[in-house]
Amino acid sequence: MSIAESGEFGLIGRIVSRLDAGSATLLGPGDDAAVVRAADGRVVASTDVLVEGRHFRRDWCGPTDVGHRAAAANLADIAAMGATPTALLVALCVPVDLDPSWAEGLADGLTREAARCGASVVGGDISASPTLTIAVTALGDLGGLDPVRRDGARPGDILALAGRIGYAAAGYTVLSRGFRTPKILVEAYRRPELRYEAGPEAARRGATSMIDVSDGLVQDLGHLAAASAVGIDIRSGAFEVPDQMRDAAQALGTDPYQWVLAGGDDHPLAATFPAGTRLPEGWREIGSVHDGSGVTVDRKPWTGPLGWDHFR
Template identity: 50%
Template sequence: MPGEFELISSITEGLSVGDDVVLPAGDDAAVLRPAGDIVVTTDLLVENVHFKRQWSPARAIGRKAIAVNVSDVESMGARPSAVVVALAFPRDLDRAWLDEFQEGVRAECAAAGVSLVGGDLSSAATVTVCVTALGNLEGRPAVTRGGARPGDVVAVCGRLGWSGGGLAVLQRGFGSPKDLVAEHQCPTVPYGQGVVAASAGATAMLDVSDGLLADLAHICESSGVTIDIDSSLIEIPDGVARVAAATGRPALGFVLAGGEDHALAATFPPSTALPAGWYRVGTVGAGDGHVVTVDAQPWEGTQGWDHFA
């Protein structure tokens, strides 16, 4: 294994940067020059909690580390701008794994349109990745969880249930449907759609990370409303239907509570035409928050992922 500074040099060599970056990686800190308010978010990915190396190749883990963070920037209606990546790993980790991880980070940064401007390396017993992502609101107000109003339409952009289905497959020791497994290894974030939704008048928005029901409950709590999901508006992907049949679990449960989807969910005024790629799943109602129903009834099952449940 090469030394720390040799590794850092190999990671930062030839990085491309966006217009926001004044001083890129290579100094004690990077320098950015934003054109508006800055959105900042951070996430940890811990081995055997968020990923397993025997289930996910290093490239997918690198991509996922970027994707799940940039998704939070998108959910605020900001344009993703830059990321810093801190990586801790065992001293005996194969160099090829690190190279593939780095390739994944670079590939997802390019897909998301963000600049990698720094980070840190450390030794640890297991692989842990911490990414901080920044976004530029470019003069727009942030779209928070607290703006939903009774009568608003609830809509989603992105894939629901695929990651949960992929996890169920991996837990059974199988590798197909391959598209669901790939989605669990790294979600397909609808990059650019946060700004699209904000520009279309979204009143509240968030990233679906813990499951649609669990995350919409955050909008209910922050906005002081209730939300009802119309199951007739939910399309069950073919792969999810097959996994549900094989496991004896309800297919709708994967879509509503599977978790790690990293789709975007937002509320829009009822008179707003939904942007291309967004589809309606429910309606906002009056209430005191915390309540998400399905077809006007409480959902009998898990609401989503909770690290400390």
């Protein structure tokens, strides 16, 4: 069956039946709008869009994988402000010949990833389109804390990272060369593994700035350095490059540090903390903040690829 046959409202019904309400949901799908708890008196909000062929391929990722990835990309932005995600809204554009089971799998991935941090899908919209597109908006709650912005890093701060990095980019390269292993890399590309609590925990520990690394570490830290008017140095020795990544890089004739320093899609959080801060669990020191501008690696300019520009 195609979505053209089940119709717009049939498809919405199929999807909504797969969603669970989270504790912040006061009114879920089915009305003109949802109502979500915002106990703090402020709401954190971010939007990210995934376009087939640009951000995912249906022959590389199942619908549930794509759902996890679409949710994670947005939930990570909320965590990067130091907030706890509460809700997702999803605008879904699908070709009329798409099997409704694909949209159901997507809904499963979205709702399961959201549930990992207590959030849920509270609303959305569906339209036909020649291009399969998933635009997700995430909402979150600061729990009384100040948002951790990109512009608060100060010279002398330490730079830290929570979450793995380079795995998804390695998996992307592996898949693009026609391979399906090593599994740990391919799976990392298909479905990021994030611990969203790392964001609020960093905020409580006094993080001076924070960013979701989605387009590549050097590029995203460049945004943070520019906003804070500081220089940032990354220490390459701080990264453990696992054997599978090293072996895959050798087999494919590439440098694994290009994945670590310029690869996107893992969505680790990068943050700066005052010198001497005892880092929260899951965070590791990877560099330092100094007077100046731009991003260096081991005190030298980075000459590899920068990261992802969605128009190039």
